Amino acid sequence: MAQSESPTRTVRSALTSIPESITCTEDYELIAREFIEPSIYAHIAGGSGRETTLKSNLEAYQNVRLMNRVLVDFTTATTRTRILNQEFRHPLLLGPVAFQKLVHPDGELASARAADALESGMISSTLSSYSLEEIATETSGHKWFQLYFQPGKADTLDLVRRAERSGYDTLVVTLDVPVRSGNRRAQAAGFVMPAHVQAVNLKHHSIPPQVSLNPDQSVIFQGIMSEAPTWSDLQWLIEETTLPVVVKGILNPMDACQAIACGASGVIVSNHGGRALDGVPSTLESLPAIREALGDGVAVLLDGGIRSGSDVFKAIALGADAVLIGRLPIYALAVAGAIGVAHLLRLFRDELELCMALTGCTTLEEINESCLIEGSAHVARR
Known part of the structure; x- marks a missing residue:
């Protein structure tokens, strides 16, 4: 586990231009520490438990090797693709990350502007630091809303109706964290949520009474x-909305099949970025079995673990239609606000296109296991 950050480090303000040192997507992660208060950085970068799954998400991509092609x-x-009958310029969406004002005053609004500029989809979090309505006005592209079930059905339905009225295309329901696992790195760094950062979407929701328990x-x-x-x-939620529902937090093929049987339109293979149950498989090694089960x-x-355009390529080759990125956009947001996130998305797109060019794939449909060196797909499943 990484050691806690020094609380005395000076934090730089976000820049208004892209640093010359940024040459690839991963560079944003390298310099983000300069722009994020240490305990907040620990909160964002850290995972649950011993961070075994957090590390596995990254390492899985190193075990998959590519095969080049020439003269294509x-x-x-x-890189255009269709997901749930929605057209996307590239198979890359900004994942739902909570409380983005932790790293930049414009928070989710800046991320939405960047998504709009790069024709990328954005998934807004229930726990966003700007309202889902405010975020929706910042982009004309595809908007998905990530939903946490609330203790009361009325409050859950309130979020759904607000998303519908605000023009969101899809609901993403996160199911893998009914119990929160501890982020030891953040705890060691003394992270406390600042008073100015709040879950504004929930400010009018009722607080449920505390459950009374017997001693045993x-x-x-x-x-x-x-x-x-x-x-x-x-199933109740799916029946209550006209929007397609995608279930997030799936690692088990049986859960994937049951979600579709309930009426879900798709699944997101996710272990919450290594922040849920520590010790579960990486998302990349879980992916092929889920694709096989669903067809x-x-x-x-x-x-989980996406750090480059070649990582995007590998995920598609093993069965993904598209990927979500979470931490890297937050690092880019801290470094240079909306232009940082837009630049990151452009770098991802360029890296993916480069990978496609050198593997001979002219469309996303051509990316499959034949683009990997024999045995790589088996390694990814371990």
């Missing part, structure tokens, strides 16, 4: 988990 005509090449009952089992959603809640007609997306 790229006159009509494109568990705070987790009979306490926290008594308010956790079930499959019937997911080709179901939308399958992935997050």
Whole structure:
């Protein structure tokens, strides 16, 4: 586990131009420490438990190798794709990251502007530091809303109706953190949520009464988990909205199949960026079995460990229709606001196109396991 940051380090303000030292997507992660207060950086960068899964998400991509091709005509090449009957310029979406005002005063508004400029989709978090309505006005592109089930159905439905009225295209329901795992790195750094950063989407929601427990009952089992959603809640939600629903937090093919049986339109293979149950597989190694279980007609997306355009390529080769990026855009936001996030997205797109050019893939549909060196797909599944 990484050591806690020095609390005395001087933090730089966000820049108004792109630093010359930024030459690839991963460079934003390298310099972000200069722009983010140490305890906040620990909160963002850290994972749960011993951070085994956090590390696995990154390492999985190093085990997959690519096969090049030559003399391919790229006159009509494109990265365009369709997901849930929505057209995207490239298979890259800004993932739902909470409380983005932690790193920049414009927070999610700046991220939305960047997504709009680069024709990228954005997924707004229930726990955003600007309202879902404010975020929606900043982009004319595809907007997805990430939903956490609330303790009361009325409050859950309120978020859904607000998203529908604000022009969101899709609901993304996160299901893998009914119980929060501790972020030891953030705890060691003394992270406390600043008073000016709040979950504004929830400010008018009612506070549920505390569950009364007998001495022989568990705070987790009979306490926290008594308010956790079930499959019937997911089915209720799907029946209550006209928007397609994508389930996030899937690692098990059985859960993927059950989500689709409930009426979900797709799944996001995710372990919450290594911030949920520590010790679960990386998302990349979980992906092929889920794609095989669901077949080709179901939308399958992935997050976790994406650090380059070649990582995007590898995820698509192993079964993803598109990917979500989470931490890197937050680092870019801290460094240079909206232009930083836009620049990061452009770098991702350029790196993906370079990878496609050198592997002979003129469209995303041509990216598959044949683009990987024999055995790489097996390694990814371990």
